[in-house]
Amino acid sequence: MLNATPRPIPADHEYLAECSVPARAGAGLKGQHVDDILSDEYKMGFFEVHAENYMGEGGLPHQALTEIRNNFPITVHGVGLSIGSEKGLDKDHIERLAKVVDRYQPGIVSEHLAWSTHDNHYYNDLLPVPYDQATLDRVVSHIGQVQDRLKRPILLENPSTYVAFEQSTMSETDFITEIARRAGCGLLLDINNVFVSATNHKYSPEKYLSEFPLGHVGEIHLAGHAEDKDDDGETLLIDAHDRPVADEVWKLYKDVVTQMGPIPTLIEWDNDVPEWRILRREAKIAEAILDAVPEHPLLGERHASAAE
């Protein structure tokens, strides 16, 4: 299984909690929640951290994450590798990611199908790529470069987008399927992103999900989105991560996990971050949905495909 790739653990980084991520609900880790989390009787399945926040040398962030890691499995989610970059990856940044991964022994490492750095400028946003052959070749090679360094497969997350590229020659799901097949990576299925992009580009999220290679999915993301209008007055959804998960997204989630069986599921809430109990409530909704899902034959297929 993707999230349980066996690897040696260096003796100076042993943690009390397991490495492997259970098929339960988890939450994005926020510094202001750490004390509440550690004193909470309810034990979350896992916590996800943005890799870049732990690329400093020391201090409070590492102290807090070490405490969390001693109590929970964690997943590391990169936001700064710029995997879709036209000008190649920053080798120093791959090394920084490797250092975080070595230190904290996450069960899952993931990144985005996007770019964020160009000509030495970092834009702090996940920018879109066209779905054409040149981009596909490039992304596959970049993922290979990262996986070779980390000596483990990563998961690649589907994006939320606001514009489409006229130069695209394939659908997003065909593009992602090809990436997973050629790069040998897993996928992180962000169902809020599916709903946001489907609404913005007027296609059916159900159809998108029916074409998505669920057998490669190792983790699911859920988050809240904001609503706006485009120049034509059409609904434009913004991937804001600033509120509870929308009802439509919960419904799609239920359909997906009923199809594929229980899977690690993360609630992301990065802006206007609420009190811990509010974020925990969202995670408990996901956990209740997971609890009601029977183990499914498809899960076996996922194990098999991930082991390739």
Add this chain to the structure above:
Amino acid sequence: MPARLSELSDEYNVTQDTFSSLLLDPEIPCPKGLVSPSGKADAKRFSVYRNNVVVGLTGALADIFPAIQRLLGEEAFMSLARLFVADNPPTSPLMFKYGAGFAEFLEAFEPLANYPYLGDVARIERLWLDCFHEADAPPLALDALAAFPPENLGDIVFEKHPAVRLFSSQFAAVSIFSANRQSAAMDGIDPAAGEDCLISRPDAQVDVRQIPQAATLFFQTLFDGHTLGEAANAASNLDAEFDISMAISTMLEAGIFSSCKINNEDLGETGQ
């Protein structure tokens, strides 16, 4: 590349060169190759990316410089931050390293000429965050000097803790920083009175302490590898009133050294 910008409206393939130049310049129209479901270029849709970038980067500056934001007010801070971001996008994906040139930017901004201390307040905020993320090391114990025979005290040399910075301002930047970090009033602060500070991280929390000028020289001399005796002499020469016992208790409480030993001795090292 700039030669081709004029042809952008006819450009079909949108490269990352083109996309990036659009992000920080709202004057350039959205290229034809980026479309909405109706098949046309949609400025509103592209502006989501522009907005994400600007809101993300200005928000990062607001997190790094809260005292400056309080001094200027949120609205003025955000307008300034937008100007800074447009000309100084980050060069690293580590957002906690952003804003290195913000102090110089504030000083060069003509309408703020009456507030010349803003640059130094920004420098202290930037140093605060550097210390926050610096490497860990156990600080010297409070009684570390008791392990040495009194006659050898003058020969002790120290190793600096990574999470330590010194800063001197010709303004009251330390008092102004502290008042605004604590949301306190600035009554009684004379902005023109120069101040020095010692920034350190004795536990996980960063401390900013105002120190006398002679203490700055004393600590800097020790950071440069000179002995306690040499540092004391340098500080006393600068200020005859220099209080060495106060300076020594400050340096131990603030945890600014990670080890010490008698100069030129192999066996005198003590880190505990």
